Amino acid sequence: MAAPLHPRYRIGVNVSAVPPATSSGPPVILDVAIVGAGPAGCAAALALQGSGLRVGLIEKAVPPRHKTCGGGVVARVMALLPAAVRAAVERECHLAELVHHDPGLRFACWRDEPIISMVMRDRFDHLLTTAAQETGTILFAATPVLDVVPGPKEVRLLTNRGEFRARYVIAADGVNSVVARKIGRPALRHVVPALECEVTFAEAAMAPLMQSARFDFGLVPAGYGWAFPKKDHLSIGVLTTRPGRASLPQEYRRYLAALGLGEPLHEERHGFMIPCRPRDDLFGAPRILLVGDAAGLADPLTAEGITGGVMSGQLAARAIALGGGDERAVMRTYRATLEKALLGELRVARLIARVVYGWPRIRGAVLRRRGQRASELLTSVVTGETSYTAIMRRPENYRHLFFGRG
Ligand SMILES: Cc1cc2nc3c(=O)[nH]c(=O)nc-3n(C[C@H](O)[C@H](O)[C@H](O)COP(=O)(O)OP(=O)(O)OC[C@H]3O[C@@H](n4cnc5c(N)ncnc54)[C@H](O)[C@@H]3O)c2cc1C
Structure with a gap:
């Protein structure tokens, strides 16, 4: 630990x-x-x-x-827990932002109920x-x-x-x-290394990131970065699904630079593993x-x-x-x-992960055609509105994702 x-x-x-x-x-x-x-x-x-x-x-x-963790509690699991744990929630994110640096696209998904509740x-x-x-x-x-x-x-x-x-x-x-x-x-088998940082910047620098759960793809090889707002700091982290392909401390530095937050006032780093x-x-x-x-x-x-x-x-x-x-x-x-x-x-989820992290060209093609739709589907999975299996059982989803637009 x-x-x-x-x-x-x-x-x-x-x-x-x-x-x-x-x-x-x-x-x-x-x-x-x-x-x-x-x-x-x-x-x-x-x-x-x-x-x-x-x-x-x-x-x-x-x-x-x-516990080393981003502390993002998604809606589908919050619904299974006693109301008392809500006292730990520091921010409710109704907005999820999915930023794809390759091919340079950004999708925003909003729900009336929180998508992710942020805790320590x-x-x-x-x-x-x-x-x-x-x-x-x-x-x-x-x-x-x-x-x-x-x-x-x-x-x-x-x-x-x-x-x-x-x-x-x-x-x-x-x-x-x-x-x-x-x-x-x-x-x-398949244990994913992740680096999680509790980090504080000047209030004005953090302000644009304090309302949404942000995920950035296409920066970290075969992985992603996240920026989660807490009460008065950010939990920022990176992970890769291909251990050995990336130096996480370096990726983290690159990610901070991409977020444009400047120099941290305070920063604490913890690395740990996620069994996927x-x-x-x-x-x-x-x-x-x-x-x-x-x-x-x-x-x-x-x-x-x-x-x-x-x-x-x-x-x-x-x-x-x-x-x-x-x-x-x-x-x-x-x-x-x-x-x-x-x-x-x-x-x-493992099949989808293979495409997302292992087949960037296919991922790029789907995002260009139906990026908002794909982001909405993923958001609906983590909120519990649908499930991966329910999505895969509907042939129209493949048609929309691979041949549709918007
Ligand atoms: C960097 C990082 C970021 C993450 N971000 C998120 C996120 O934002 N959202 C999310 O849903 N998941 C996230 N995860 C994954 C999440 O943290 C874990 O999947 C989750 O904590 C698993 O819960 P658990 O109860 O199985 O195990 P744990 O939370 O690890 O709890 C295990 C408990 O067992 C105790 N223990 C260990 N060994 C012994 C022993 N020998 N005897 C007695 N007690 C023992 C430990 O002290 C601990 O309290 C993240 C993981 C990492 C590493």
Whole structure:
């Protein structure tokens, strides 16, 4: 995990609230142990509300903790979250701007409802964690899971505070998932490097960027740059879907120059990875359900991962609540519901991403003919008005995109 944010960009941390680590004492017995208090883990905990199960959220950090992220929460996932998290929203963007430097086009999409709500992840995740605690989930903070011992009736988790035993484990411990590693899952495929900067400029320089979510294509090789407005600074970042093809610090500098913002007054950089391809063997570990980044569920086109995290967390929780003691039924339900709600979508997104990032000529041709239409369709996906699969099922969309105009 990256270093903590400068106080300018974060909220207070009450470290004294954490009891000292101990490895002695009897094991903590849970029905469901959720590892990781990010969006995926908290969504799972919230979805287990009312199930009557004893749920523990085991988190290595002390909330609120820094998370390297653009902090853009798209409408389709905001709708799945408790209203309390809205207190973290620093700006609502009703306008999305998609700027294509090659072939030199700009498209603007407006919605009456916010398209993307801008948050800082320390506060957002903390509110989610608090909401989960309020539903009866027990939070074990400053408790990294160090080892995992699967068994036929329960899973043992070894931590710096001793042992936990649970009938089910939801692994929501992010892109570097210790749980996945300890149960022998191979490394994630297609992990996208990204550089995120919390950056402050003179007010007048930032003003033109403070109302919209801006995305710039055609500058970063096989990737894009983004400028997201926060309360009084910008989150600016770059990513590439072809690791090794770009030096992100250099691309970031070029992107700043293209935005014409001048010299930053304050800047803090964090690099991290986004897993844009689901694991091959997602369902192969009895009693252990991988969710969110730990499962590789970020969108391969947009690299947006909060949706995949929240949806998979909720589905894993519901599968456990439904299946109860029948471990096979739980895994079957998780597999079926994840396939229906998310994995099909991600496959289509991967196909589109291949064209967008790998075939610039085709992308350019589509943008010149039907750039506004393509931008509106993408906006409608992230707002939840439609889905990738629904778009691909309609032949008139191909006709419009490839042969139409406007
Ligand atoms: C630069 C960048 C920008 C991004 N921008 C966006 C964006 O604007 N919008 C968007 O939707 N997505 C964005 N993403 C992706 C998004 O951040 C992730 O997909 C999302 O956070 C995944 O949620 P998660 O709950 O699965 O994992 P995480 O948010 O990573 O949470 C994992 C949690 O597990 C804890 N943990 C880890 N190991 C252990 C352990 N051994 N024991 C106990 N706890 C552990 C961690 O401390 C953490 O709290 C971005 C990613 C990057 C890198």
